[in-house]
Amino acid sequence: MVTFRVAAPKATEVTISGEFLKDSKALAKDANGIWSVTVGPIEPEIYNYAFMIDGVKTLDPGNPNVKTGSTPSTIASILEVRGDQPAFYDGHPVPHGEIRTAWYQSKSLGALRRFTVYTPPDYDHERGARYPVLYLFHGANADETAWTRLGRLNLILDNLLAAGKTKPFLVVMPFGYGIPPGAPRPSTGDPSSNDLFSRDLIGDVIPLVDARYRTTADRAHRAIIGLSMGGEQSLTIGLGHLDLFAWVGGFSAALPVSEFSRLFPAVAHDAQAANRKLSLLWIGCGKDDSLITAAQAFDDYLNQHQVRHIFRQSEGAHTWIVWRRYLNEVAPLLFR
């Protein structure tokens, strides 16, 4: 059970919304102007929430744990409910990898950009070893820190590695917007944000990663996965460049159902070639996610074209709860 409290003596209405609630819930005011409500029981997990105070979205002023991203819509307070046992995304007493933030001048975009890199625990010790690379993309409104700060990617992989459940690999997490939020929209005929992202990934990020880190620079040792907006990116870029990637995935992918043939010409034209080249094609979506119909339609499309794939319909909505679990489930399948 969790009790939320906020001091707002002049307010006439205070509500809370959060991933642990189906609908927003009203708080009640006491004589001192403190509003409160008790919610639960809440399953151990990591959740977003926010107050609405007289119609203005407000962070919990008593909670330092804040979710941020590349647009204001993503800002929320974070509630972490711990269980009896540490979770798969908690820090365990095991060897830990590092998170690096690397800056680079993107020739494709004419801009200074950043990406995040996870290096497994033995990366700095095994000086000669080379590693496969997972290119992993965030969703809309997020940024290149989302998979580590909200997705707990490093701790999940540290734990899987310590348990012998996954191979060691690097994870590269670029910033997912070719055109950053707030920048002018492209004119008709100009490349879209996703087109520019693809050019930056293939023209700048991958060559830089292969030059700067000890990677095995071939398709058999490259995976590409994304969530939501990043799922459309990973599926279109991955299935469009099977010369570069043998392992492809989409988590809760934001796929436009009417455009599969335009987005996936390689699959539409030569499924046999795709099956020969794909070591894994993994599609997952939560049953409470509004994108579940798009995921089901894409599963149908792949079945029609006889493209081998895994389709995972799980519990859950369009949240990091689902994406942390998918990472924990898919990482052991990669580079086998």
Place this chain on the structure above:
Amino acid sequence: MVTFRVAAPKATEVTISGEFLKDSKALAKDANGIWSVTVGPIEPEIYNYAFMIDGVKTLDPGNPNVKTGSTPSTIASILEVRGDQPAFYDGHPVPHGEIRTAWYQSKSLGALRRFTVYTPPDYDHERGARYPVLYLFHGANADETAWTRLGRLNLILDNLLAAGKTKPFLVVMPFGYGIPPGAPRPSTGDPSSNDLFSRDLIGDVIPLVDARYRTTADRAHRAIIGLSMGGEQSLTIGLGHLDLFAWVGGFSAALPVSEFSRLFPAVAHDAQAANRKLSLLWIGCGKDDSLITAAQAFDDYLNQHQVRHIFRQSEGAHTWIVWRRYLNEVAPLLFR
């Protein structure tokens, strides 16, 4: 000039406070319930601000750029005012270092902890080279990401390096609380948060850094600097361990004026030994900072004991504006 707007139709009073304002300022409401105010001109810089809506501190709901830390009091919106020319803390088209986040099991604290490391641009290329290390501490309410996210440390050092104004060195930024905010206070006789921080630094962090990174592991190649709470830490640990550090600094240090003799026994008992061992002792504080009297008293104390040092009284208050400038000023003095 900057116009701030926020929709709060039911509110009766909305104000803004920020580092670009001497006092908080009222916003005016229009017929649609949009409150606004225009402020300025504002000098190019990076500032914090927040709204008060009917007495509740509220982030700007239209601004994704959020300052976070280890306590809720630090949460604020960030306003970046750009000038005609890029600032010393902006990303320039120069080689860029990396930021690493490393996890470690602290034996001193019995806990999983993190520190941040800046590696200069050539660190991964010059495979044999070894580097000096600056241990750099954040202030109260902040965390181990503060010097990179708010202090722009990496960009400042990248720019100084490209201009040939500083030597390349690593910067290690640990989490500054031996006892994290929100944890139970120590009982009488138990070590303080600063004592535990010191044990963790000397017993865990420094040996780990010297084992994991290519450092030159001697006092001539180790500096220790901190700001505010971290300034008390850097000055007490640094001046108390001149066998470990030859370069010591305090930015806007939170020094208890009545306790200098207890905190700095080495200086009080043998200033000549301190002068022999210290390559640099640098103290700085802004004139509008309430800690300026403590800084002046410490300057007097060092003068009384004839300990060589630099005392810099600058413009500015207790803000990152001052600390970014101090870093830019002090980095060129280190490891010469």
